[in-house]
Amino acid sequence: MKPPLVYDVLVLGAGAAGLMCARVAGSRGRSVCIIEQAKRPAEKIRISGGGRCNFTNLHTTPANFLSRNPHFCKSALSGFTQHDFIALVETYGIAFHEKTLGQLFCDDSSQQIIDMLLDECGKAAVTLHLNTKISSITKGDDGFRVMTDRGEMCARSLVVATGGPSIPKMGSSGFGYKVAEQFGLKIVPPRAGLVPLTFDEALLARSKDLAGVSVDTVIACNGTTFDEAMLFTHRGLSGPAILQISSYWRDGDVIQIDMAPGIDVFAALKEMRRDHPRQELATALTRLLPSRLAQWIAETDHKTARIADMPDRQLQAVADAVKSWKVTPRGTEGYRTAEVTIGGVDTAELSSKTFEAKSVPGLFFIGEVIDVTGHLGGFNFQWAWSSGFAAGQSV
Numbered sequence: 001m002k003p004p005l006v007y008d009v010l011v012l013g014a015g016a017a018g019l020m021c022a023r024v025a026g027s028r029g030r031s032v033c034i035i036e037q038a039k040r041p042a043e044k045i046r047i048s049g050g051g052r053c054n055f056t057n058l059h060t061t062p063a064n065f066l067s068r069n070p071h072f073c074k075s076a077l078s079g080f081t082q083h084d085f086i087a088l089v090e091t092y093g094i095a096f097h098e099k100t101l102g103q104l105f106c107d108d109s110s111q112q113i114i115d116m117l118l119d120e121c122g123k124a125a126v127t128l129h130l131n132t133k134i135s136s137i138t139k140g141d142d143g144f145r146v147m148t149d150r151g152e153m154c155a156r157s158l159v160v161a162t163g164g165p166s167i168p169k170m171g172s173s174g175f176g177y178k179v180a181e182q183f184g185l186k187i188v189p190p191r192a193g194l195v196p197l198t199f200d201e202a203l204l205a206r207s208k209d210l211a212g213v214s215v216d217t218v219i220a221c222n223g224t225t226f227d228e229a230m231l232f233t234h235r236g237l238s239g240p241a242i243l244q245i246s247s248y249w250r251d252g253d254v255i256q257i258d259m260a261p262g263i264d265v266f267a268a269l270k271e272m273r274r275d276h277p278r279q280e281l282a283t284a285l286t287r288l289l290p291s292r293l294a295q296w297i298a299e300t301d302h303k304t305a306r307i308a309d310m311p312d313r314q315l316q317a318v319a320d321a322v323k324s325w326k327v328t329p330r331g332t333e334g335y336r337t338a339e340v341t342i343g344g345v346d347t348a349e350l351s352s353k354t355f356e357a358k359s360v361p362g363l364f365f366i367g368e369v370i371d372v373t374g375h376l377g378g379f380n381f382q383w384a385w386s387s388g389f390a391a392g393q394s395v
Contacts, residue, residue, distance in 0.1 A: 012159065035146065054378040084385075222248050
């Protein structure tokens, strides 16, 4: 048998967090090896942002993250900020732009971010083993031993940066949770986040003609509100507002949707009744909503043809249908289309400064595998950079 490959640090996963951690640790003089099961590194970076990578958000704060411990993310986010990552991007001459709400995208391609990280790892003499399968992990007095199909690899520090099971076609899995459980760490039950929501069959049948309709909304659930666009789909609802609220929604919860933000629909309908009494309700609503949505609302509950024949109570009911549509989704589309995984390794098990497991010296968890999940808009990448940087300084 060939002797084991020995390093100071083994990083499991060549995604955003793993590459950042390896780069930082290597630049500190550590010998670092990344083990990645996929044939290519950073597949989630590659496909993100429609291939342009929403690599951070100008407005990143701890308030943009969900966790059982909302304070856990603060140290890492302040230790390596969005401005620090932007500075790194700028040193490579990568052109970028702000799309909306502080979201930063590459002008050209997400591959530029991947190439930058790989170049940084190269400068730090990081070894990268792609297409490598792990069969077992053990810990002894001298550190960790990882058995792979390339042979045995050993290190004093082991960093788990394997992500969660979201987007399984990218090779994602729950492997990191298994490692945590092997060493006795608790897991916050994972679920799909930033994911489209689905309708039950009855509502789906009634709304099938709305697929493709987009409308600006203010959407609320469990005390949280987002002001973004919503998209009707063949399965239910998607779009930025829905992806955002999905992280706060649980089975059986009602979502309340205002489909005409900033508009007093009742007052507008009364004015149209006065000025255009011969108008049908659907026609009147098209002044406020996309035509197919206007027609759907008019036909769903209100059969009166002319707005002139509708008393105030009926106009108020129509306004409520627009301003306060209450819907109980059947569920989500699941990990198949989820952008992130909510839950993961319990932050109570980890140091918020180093990301080392309190009960297992030398074992670190970073990125999506932890119970810290960002909002839509570049926040999850920033968490990868920040948590990877923190662990990279400590391994």
